Amino acid sequence: MxxxxxxxxxxxxxxxxxxxxxxxxxxxxxSVRAFVHYNGAGSWGWLDDSPHKxxxxxxxxxxxxxxxxxxxVKDCEIIFHLAALxxxxxxxxxxxxxxxxxxxxxxxxxxxxxxxxxxxxxHTSTSEVYGTARYVPIDEGHxxxxxxxxxxxxxxxxxxxxxxxxxxxxxxxxxxxxNTYGPRQSARAVIxxxxxxxxxxxxxxxxxxxTTRDLNFVSNTVDxxxxxxxxxxxxxxxxxxxSGREITVENLAKMTADLMGVPLAVEEELERVRPAGSEVxxxxxxxxxxxxxxxxxxxIPLEKGLTQTIAWMRDHLHRYRPEKYTL
Numbered sequence: 001m002x003x004x005x006x007x008x009x010x011x012x013x014x015x016x017x018x019x020x021x022x023x024x025x026x027x028x029x030x031s032v033r034a035f036v037h038y039n040g041a042g043s044w045g046w047l048d049d050s051p052h053k054x055x056x057x058x059x060x061x062x063x064x065x066x067x068x069x070x071x072x073v074k075d076c077e078i079i080f081h082l083a084a085l086x087x088x089x090x091x092x093x094x095x096x097x098x099x100x101x102x103x104x105x106x107x108x109x110x111x112x113x114x115x116x117x118x119x120x121x122x123h124t125s126t127s128e129v130y131g132t133a134r135y136v137p138i139d140e141g142h143x144x145x146x147x148x149x150x151x152x153x154x155x156x157x158x159x160x161x162x163x164x165x166x167x168x169x170x171x172x173x174x175x176x177x178x179n180t181y182g183p184r185q186s187a188r189a190v191i192x193x194x195x196x197x198x199x200x201x202x203x204x205x206x207x208x209x210x211t212t213r214d215l216n217f218v219s220n221t222v223d224x225x226x227x228x229x230x231x232x233x234x235x236x237x238x239x240x241x242x243s244g245r246e247i248t249v250e251n252l253a254k255m256t257a258d259l260m261g262v263p264l265a266v267e268e269e270l271e272r273v274r275p276a277g278s279e280v281x282x283x284x285x286x287x288x289x290x291x292x293x294x295x296x297x298x299x300i301p302l303e304k305g306l307t308q309t310i311a312w313m314r315d316h317l318h319r320y321r322p323e324k325y326t327l
Contacts, residue, residue, distance in 0.1 A: 003028035012082035014045020063105035073112035095149035102153035137286035178242030182218030183312035207272035209250040217305030220298040242285020
């Protein structure tokens, strides 16, 4: 497929993954409408500094408002739906906002897509919907378990997407990224937390050190989204996007410190530890379905991705507050 002048909508376009995806689509030649969350400062998130911002149709709105969403969806051929609240610790404090944004916002996107006959909707899930692995690697048939209000809201969103495919034949593909990382990621995630604290010197403070995660560089995740937008025989599917490799938080901190050439002293801080029943102890993806259906594989390994992320964060440390715990 040629992307040239294909009209696409990216929701959550000002965020971490969304901004990278938006830029990739512009580079491919697509006509991109970027849905960013309206704010009084007029900020477009990470797209404020994008070299492609003059080529992007910026739409400022609220994913929770169905009229706003309908206006954004009109005339678009493909929707990449990434808009969501994603911080797990904050979901303990404001669960209603997660249901409203993640479930209600997804419903708004799907209803508009159905009404306007959009050709394909790429819905973004998360590996958190699996909860702690009951078997490994985790394939798409693994049971779902809501171990946080955030994961519960994403399970709800996934099921709304599934219901629109089964009830109305809405052309939905659900993509389930595991732990995406890279430049522009917020301080609420573990890798920016480790890197920025190491850059600031002294002991680094983390939560549970023994949990494992499947870390996937952002360009790998974007590759999966782009491939899923044009792949055949994927409608109605849920597809993992993960590296197939797991690492403990403790070993991740050691690896990062080694790459940076700095000493490591780690302190486990109680404030950063999830409630016992909410902690997802182990995540590692089975990515065979993505390889089969999307001809996808993660090209950037962890060590290379960390090196690129470290370099970017050296130049953008002023955007972070390493001394503060970010929910």
